[in-house]
């Protein structure tokens with residue numbers, strides 16, 4: 312099986328597991344896990360923030376951040392395809408009591424102009440605009456990125472209006488590689504940022520939320536409230552630290568594989584994709600021209616040995632990652648070519 316469903320399917324390898332076995336641990340709810348503390352400090356410094364907080368998932372990182380930033384009845388400006396809006400079970404409505412004001416970004420990427428136009432005037436009838444959420448890279452946008460300039464122009468605008476900015480940086484290292492910059496530059500003055508270790512970085516579990524020391528102190532209380540206070544969890548942080556040391560630069564390989572997949576797919580009958588838009592590890596293509604909907608395309612391709620995810624009525628997503636080699640992409644392309652020929656008959 313060539314599993315291109317998501318970069319979350321990566322398996323922790325032997326060396327990562329060995330790092331986990333030998334990790335020094337302590338009670339992290341009491342702040343005493345040295346490996347967790349090391350990871351949190353390292354991430355805060357990498358991201359240019361005051362402090363960091365380890366949480367079990369990217370969803371919890373985002374929702375703890377939102378809960379810390381807003382009050383019930385506040386409005387959050389966000390792209391309509393953002394993970395926080397699309398894939399987090401309406402957690403923000405349930406937990407923080409926030410209302411989303413959805414904007415349509417350019418493949419998920421918002422402009423400062425669109426945000427400026429959506430900020431509410433002071434008006435007794437309207438909710439106050441309090442938070443902007445960005446996503447870099449943008450998952451449903453096809454791994455698109457916010458550049459340093461774009462992020463900075465948005466954070467400047469927001470701070471001039473007394474609005475906070477949270478960055479869902481689940482794949483921020485992918486963005487930094489594609490933009491030939493650092494994750495620190497890409498945070499461009501945001502008030503909080505989350506990064507996932509269980510995506511392309513290949514750790515089994517974990518995200519880190521970063522922000523100012525005061526923000527993180529408050530977020531720590533909400534993490535406990537959400538049930539995310541864990542004990543000897545340095546075992547997991549050890550996997551994340553291993554990933555930071557060994558799996559960041561190699562993301563470039565995933566980008567290369569994704570670019571090749573996209574440019575070859577673009578030449579196949581019935582498939583539509585703009586390969587120049589694929590700059591990280593996410594490949595979204597339209598299969599309408601094959602006469603199949605996304606679900607049946609994906610199901611049938613799975614029986615041939617390539618796993619993908621139906622993403623829209625006729626769009627399918629393939630993601631490259633740590634456990635997919637260049638040769639697997641060749642093989643996947645061969646299978647797809649053959650599959651298209653046989654289904655055209």
Ligand SMILES: *Cc1c(COP(=O)(O)O)cnc(C)c1O
Pocket residue numbers: 367368369370371394395446448449450479481482507509510518
């Ligand atoms: C995967 C992902 C998350 C977090 O997902 P979890 O499964 O909760 O870890 C958040 N944002 C984006 C953009 C993601 O792709």
